[in-house]
Amino acid sequence: MRVRLIVNPTATGVRGPVLDAVVAQLERVCELEVAETEAPGHAVELARGVASGAVVGLGGDGTANEVANGVGPGVVMGVVPAGASSVFARHLGFPRDTVGAGGMMAEAIRVESTKLVGLGVADDRRFTFAAGLGLDAEATAAVDRLRWERDTHDRPGDLKVLQAALHILREEGFALHERMTIRTARGSVHRASYVAVANQHPYTFFGRVPVQVAPRADFEHGLDVVFARELRRRDLWRLPVYALLWPRHARHGSRRVGYLHDLDDFWVACDVPTAIQIDGEYLGEMDRIHFRYERDAVRVFVPPA
Numbered sequence: 001m002r003v004r005l006i007v008n009p010t011a012t013g014v015r016g017p018v019l020d021a022v023v024a025q026l027e028r029v030c031e032l033e034v035a036e037t038e039a040p041g042h043a044v045e046l047a048r049g050v051a052s053g054a055v056v057g058l059g060g061d062g063t064a065n066e067v068a069n070g071v072g073p074g075v076v077m078g079v080v081p082a083g084a085s086s087v088f089a090r091h092l093g094f095p096r097d098t099v100g101a102g103g104m105m106a107e108a109i110r111v112e113s114t115k116l117v118g119l120g121v122a123d124d125r126r127f128t129f130a131a132g133l134g135l136d137a138e139a140t141a142a143v144d145r146l147r148w149e150r151d152t153h154d155r156p157g158d159l160k161v162l163q164a165a166l167h168i169l170r171e172e173g174f175a176l177h178e179r180m181t182i183r184t185a186r187g188s189v190h191r192a193s194y195v196a197v198a199n200q201h202p203y204t205f206f207g208r209v210p211v212q213v214a215p216r217a218d219f220e221h222g223l224d225v226v227f228a229r230e231l232r233r234r235d236l237w238r239l240p241v242y243a244l245l246w247p248r249h250a251r252h253g254s255r256r257v258g259y260l261h262d263l264d265d266f267w268v269a270c271d272v273p274t275a276i277q278i279d280g281e282y283l284g285e286m287d288r289i290h291f292r293y294e295r296d297a298v299r300v301f302v303p304p305a
Contacts, residue, residue, distance in 0.1 A: 006044065013083065047077075056301070058080045062280065064128055077298050081098060085277075091128075092303075119293075122198060134180070134195060139168060176231040178230050183267045185264065194228040204280065217296075223262075226250075226259055227247065229259070230256075263291075268288070
């Protein structure tokens with residue numbers, strides 16, 4: 001099988017010896033071509049240039065997202081985790097250790113261990129595991145600014161994301177005010193201060209701890225949507241408790257936090273331009289977004305049973 005390995009050289013875990021080890025593992029089982037990205041968006045172009053065989057991304061969730069947006073029909077997609085979180089690769093069953101995951105990817109290629117997965121789409125942009133409007137996107141934007149101020153462009157750790165979110169809450173007087181309207185194809189309408197859209201569980205990871213925002217989400221069903229209504233200072237405890245300890249909102253929703261399961265089509269309209277993140281990458285501010293579920297969107301390599 002011909003495989004193009006798309007490498008993000010700025011990813012947290014991509015270092016010379018690690019890259020050499022992954023390349024050596026893959027070369028034993030396939031006809032390998034290595035291509036390095038040069039700028040944001042380049043992985044989309046590199047993946048789009050593959051007409052047959054497979055394309056494997058070596059990087060973080062941003063690289064995986066770009067590969068998912070570039071991979072063509074009939075081409076198998078793979079992900080070797082080398083980012084700070086690498087959520088999508090972990091969803092597929094690969095470990096965080098890049099060299100170990102490279103060995104598992106080589107075996108998956110050798111025996112052609114694959115499966116079809118569904119993906120979310122925000123307007124025309126695919127996402128592999130999650131999208132968010134509001135608080136987490138604003139925190140992601142703040143962390144991205146820190147990242148590009150660093151000489152190495154390494155992504156700051158999860159504590160920086162938490163610190164950014166707390167700073168935003170402090171500026172808002174430790175309250176979240178309704179500023180978005182969700183309209184589903186089923187006809188329901190919901191007001192929200194914060195919206196999280198999940199294609200899989202967990203929504204993300206806080207280090208090794210899974211964030212249980214949408215525990216009913218999986219690749220075989222449509223998108224799950226979790227939204228906070230108006231939250232005052234006395235209500236904010238619900239966000240960390242529901243996400244990390246006690247996801248009671250996922251059963252029936254609650255007065256403060258709503259849960260929508262298995263949606264194929266819905267829209268979010270914002271009262272004012274609102275920050276959006278997709279797969280942990282800040283994309284700017286938007287005032288209206290159409291979300292849909294793309295069933296069996298891509299065939300991916302998974303570790304052999």
